[in-house]
Amino acid sequence: MANELEIRNLHARIVDGEAILKGVNLVVPKGQIHAVMGPNGAGKSTLGKVIAGDPGYEVTQGDILVDGESILELGPDERARKGLFLAFQYPVEVPGVSNANFLRLALQAKRGEEVSVQEFYAKLQKALETLEWDESILTRYLNDGFSGGEKKRNEIMHMMVLEPIYAILDETDSGLDIDALKLVAKGVNAMRGPNFGALLITHYQRILNYIVPDAVHVMIDGRIVTSGGPELAMKLEEQGYDWVKELALAN
Amino acid sequence: MELTTALSRDLVLGLSQSLGEPEWLQNQRLAAWETFVKLPYPTTRTEEWKYTDISEVPFESLALERPTGRKGAIPEAVQARIAQADLAGYAVFVGSDLVHVELPEAYRAQGVIFTGLHEVLKERPELVRENLFKTVNWNDLVGPQARRPENSKIPALNAALFTHGVFLYVPKGVEFSKPIGVFKYLEGGHLSASRTLIVGDVNSQAVYIEEYISPTQVAPSVNTSATEIVLKQGAKVRHAHIQLLGQGFYHFHRQRALLERDAALNDLVVNMGASLSRAEVQSEMLGPGSASEMLGLYFTTGTQHVDHYTLQHHVADHAYSDVLYKGAAKDQSRTVYAGLIKVEQGAQKTDAYQTNRNLLLSEDARADSVPQLEIGANDVKCSHGSSTAPVAPEELFYLMSRGLPRHMAQQILVKGHMADVLTRIPIEPLRQYIESIIEEKVRV
Numbered sequence: 001m002a003n004e005l006e007i008r009n010l011h012a013r014i015v016d017g018e019a020i021l022k023g024v025n026l027v028v029p030k031g032q033i034h035a036v037m038g039p040n041g042a043g044k045s046t047l048g049k050v051i052a053g054d055p056g057y058e059v060t061q062g063d064i065l066v067d068g069e070s071i072l073e074l075g076p077d078e079r080a081r082k083g084l085f086l087a088f089q090y091p092v093e094v095p096g097v098s099n100a101n102f103l104r105l106a107l108q109a110k111r112g113e114e115v116s117v118q119e120f121y122a123k124l125q126k127a128l129e130t131l132e133w134d135e136s137i138l139t140r141y142l143n144d145g146f147s148g149g150e151k152k153r154n155e156i157m158h159m160m161v162l163e164p165i166y167a168i169l170d171e172t173d174s175g176l177d178i179d180a181l182k183l184v185a186k187g188v189n190a191m192r193g194p195n196f197g198a199l200l201i202t203h204y205q206r207i208l209n210y211i212v213p214d215a216v217h218v219m220i221d222g223r224i225v226t227s228g229g230p231e232l233a234m235k236l237e238e239q240g241y242d243w244v245k246e247l248a249l250a251n
Numbered sequence: 252m253e254l255t256t257a258l259s260r261d262l263v264l265g266l267s268q269s270l271g272e273p274e275w276l277q278n279q280r281l282a283a284w285e286t287f288v289k290l291p292y293p294t295t296r297t298e299e300w301k302y303t304d305i306s307e308v309p310f311e312s313l314a315l316e317r318p319t320g321r322k323g324a325i326p327e328a329v330q331a332r333i334a335q336a337d338l339a340g341y342a343v344f345v346g347s348d349l350v351h352v353e354l355p356e357a358y359r360a361q362g363v364i365f366t367g368l369h370e371v372l373k374e375r376p377e378l379v380r381e382n383l384f385k386t387v388n389w390n391d392l393v394g395p396q397a398r399r400p401e402n403s404k405i406p407a408l409n410a411a412l413f414t415h416g417v418f419l420y421v422p423k424g425v426e427f428s429k430p431i432g433v434f435k436y437l438e439g440g441h442l443s444a445s446r447t448l449i450v451g452d453v454n455s456q457a458v459y460i461e462e463y464i465s466p467t468q469v470a471p472s473v474n475t476s477a478t479e480i481v482l483k484q485g486a487k488v489r490h491a492h493i494q495l496l497g498q499g500f501y502h503f504h505r506q507r508a509l510l511e512r513d514a515a516l517n518d519l520v521v522n523m524g525a526s527l528s529r530a531e532v533q534s535e536m537l538g539p540g541s542a543s544e545m546l547g548l549y550f551t552t553g554t555q556h557v558d559h560y561t562l563q564h565h566v567a568d569h570a571y572s573d574v575l576y577k578g579a580a581k582d583q584s585r586t587v588y589a590g591l592i593k594v595e596q597g598a599q600k601t602d603a604y605q606t607n608r609n610l611l612l613s614e615d616a617r618a619d620s621v622p623q624l625e626i627g628a629n630d631v632k633c634s635h636g637s638s639t640a641p642v643a644p645e646e647l648f649y650l651m652s653r654g655l656p657r658h659m660a661q662q663i664l665v666k667g668h669m670a671d672v673l674t675r676i677p678i679e680p681l682r683q684y685i686e687s688i689i690e691e692k693v694r695v
Contacts, residue, residue: 052652056644080654092649096670097663102653105663110654141670158653 002068003030005051005084005166005197011061012050020046022222023062028166028197030067033188035200035208037233038219039241044201045089047219048170051199052086053079066166081110083165087155087172093143099154100124100138103161110162120161127160130190131183149180156187167191167198173207185210205237220248256311257442260284263411266317270369270414273376279384283410286389290404297399302587302619303529303558308501309471310408316441317414321348328464329434336460337680339429340365345436347414347443354431361425368416368446378420382450384410386479386507386535393533393564394593394625405503409444409475416446419459421486426456430489430678433461435476439469439499447478451486451514460681462493463524469499474525478506482514484538489517491681492532495524495688498553502528507562510570512538519676520576522549522557523688533562536570536598546672547576548685550665550692551584551616561590563605565598568628574605577672579665580616581693589621592635596627605635610668612642612661612693662693 007026013019020043028034038044050057051064053076063070066082074082094102103124107115128135131153143151152172159167169188173181188198188211200213208216208230216232217224220241225248226232236244263284267277292310293300325333325343333341340354342365349367364371364378372379389407396402417433437443449459463474474496482488488508496502502525508516520530534543549557563572578586588607609618620637642664650660666673666689676682 049648052648054648056648075657076648076651077654077656077660080652086652088649088652092643092646094646094650094663094667096667096673102650102663105659106653106655109656109659141667162653 002065004028004067005199006065007047007051007062008065009062010047010050010059010064012046012057012059015056015058019060020057020222021050024219024222024224026217026224028199030165030197031194032214033192033198033200033211034215034217035202035213035233036217036219037202037205037236040203042219043222044219045170048086048168048199048201051168052076052084077109080164081112085159085162085164085167087159087167087169089170089174091143091151091155093145095141095144097142098139099142102142103158106158107162123161127157127187130160131157131187133157148175149177152176152184153180156184160187160191165195165197167196168201169198170201171203173202173204181207182210205233208233218244220245223248257314258311258412262315266315266412266414269317272369272372275380276372276383280411283389283407286403287407287411290407291401292404293399293401297401299396299399299402299560299589302585303527303556305501305527308473308527310442310473313440313442313471313473315412315414316346316443318347321345322350325351326436326464329436332434332462332464332684333432335680335684336432337429338432339427341432341434342366342417343434343436344415344445346438346441347445349415358427362422363425364418364420365431366418368418368448371418378450379418379448382448382479382481383446385481386509387477387505391507393535393562394591405475406477406505409446409477412442413444413446413477416448419449419457421451421455421457423452424454428456428458430458430460430681433459435461435463437463437465437472437474437496437500439465439472439497441472443472443474445476447476449478449480449488449490451482451488453483454485456487458489458678460491460493460678463496463502465497465500467497469497471499471501473501473503475503478504480506480508480516482508482510482516484511485513486511487515489678491519491521492530493521493685494528494530496528497524498526500525500528504528504530506531507533507535508543509535509537510541510543513540514538515542517544518546520547520559521685522547522559523692525555527556529558529560531560533564534572535564535566536572537566539567539569541567542571543573544675545572545574546675547574547578548669548672549576549578549586550580550689551578551586552581552692553584554582555584558587559589561605563590563592563603565592565594565601565603568598569600570598571602572604575672575675576607577609577669578618579610579612579668580618581612583615585616586618588619588637589623590635591623591625592633594626594628594631594633598628599630601628601631601633603631603633607637608668609639610642610665611639612665658694662690665689665693
């Protein structure tokens, strides 16, 4: 069985609308963290949402495989239960359910069994410690009235408690100040290990100073046009995306 | 339309006699009967009933559910509720029979009266006479409703034919914070008619919860209820009407509260059951400083239809009222909300708010909302607003992407939608109960 998240020639469009992904090929082996970079409108966020099963998009060609198994026919909840996680760029505010209660429901749904309060709180405590966060965040309603930074940090806390096999982080770094960015990075790094793979979607190289990727892919107009090591991110930071765009045109 | 009617003047007379009622009450029943006979039923051409068609409701073909003398046996469904509700006292009706009533001695010693209306009629007839039909009767229409007298048709039917009722009297200065519960268990198949009369004397305080329960499926049944709340100066009542009747029921509720100076009502309507139901909740701010909070929660599934009407009638100056009704509709069900803030000339410094928000869980569900203002004073603060929106797909996607199946994600969104009403219910066991009903309804 393949130990990887594989995106194979993926084409997707907005339901009844414009094509966004035009043949994405990408493999994230378990145990590695890959970054997907690219200019605005390249389709990076769409890629994350399509992998997670956003019903607002339809896949017109290609496949998504988790450890060798196609997940295209699965709903977003079933994909989560297969071990996928998407940290949203814009987490939704849901009053009426506390952050902790929601997370416990999610963990139970994911495992398909009751999770004891003790075990659940032990996981929460660990996540809070890593993220240097106060317990008061648990009793607040899910994302309700959270600042932009708190929302992003909360997504990372959810990831740490739910322990996905493959996580996609959609611009988790955007809008964060340097301290918050370091904490988010600390959370992701704490997850690193042989049983965790991640796809880091970002516009800027900055977060890659704190989460050093195993590979960097550059996406332009719905395709990965070049890939490399962490040095590729540095080059993009220094030279911008123009040279890659030219590369894309040349291809 | 051909009608075989099971109702008649003789039925009204016979009922009153069999209940041993005094002459004044018999005469009032007969006056109500005359009005009932004279008035047409509201139709969808009646402004207040525009979205609710009651032409199929068997008002006159069902047998009236009369007392049978049952005592003692409390249905299991009611026992479960009593065990969970943490009540000070309670009464249980099965059909028209008051099978059990319980009030701690400490309350009775302070002069609290809580029992069946007909029981009080024997011991304290003057208390009943003074207050019965004072707020809800066959000629009680306010504002634009009054232009369409058919709005009195069903209350007239109730006044002529009510077979049982509850009376709560809280004496001057007596306060209690634990709820008194009234459970009305209906087996269905009848026309049922009941009344509730709550009198809060000067500076008293009470909590009253009324629940309608039945088997989940019943033969066609009609239930009409009328609740009268009389609040003297400084009296405070927290009141809840919880309707969880089964499929087959047509439920019609009218409630009106009179609030004297500095009186306060915290009202809650929860309309989750029945095939078709309509709840009319009206508060009359008669004294300065009075305040009426009116909350509503409804959630419909299948082919259910619920209809709500609220009236905030500001007669006195310096009074406050706030309506917040929130609902959700699933499948092919339908919800209606209409409300009126009516501020009389001279009711200066009125503070009145009205909000209705609806969440649609399916493409075939529908919600109609008609907020209205009629303001006759110039120095007031009034606002109204309403909205109806489907569940946002991105919200559902977010919750499902964490592993929650669709029904659980919807459940969370419905609870989230209703959160600002739920958090305003300070009675913890009641709030938990309502949350559990919502959860159950999303699942099926």
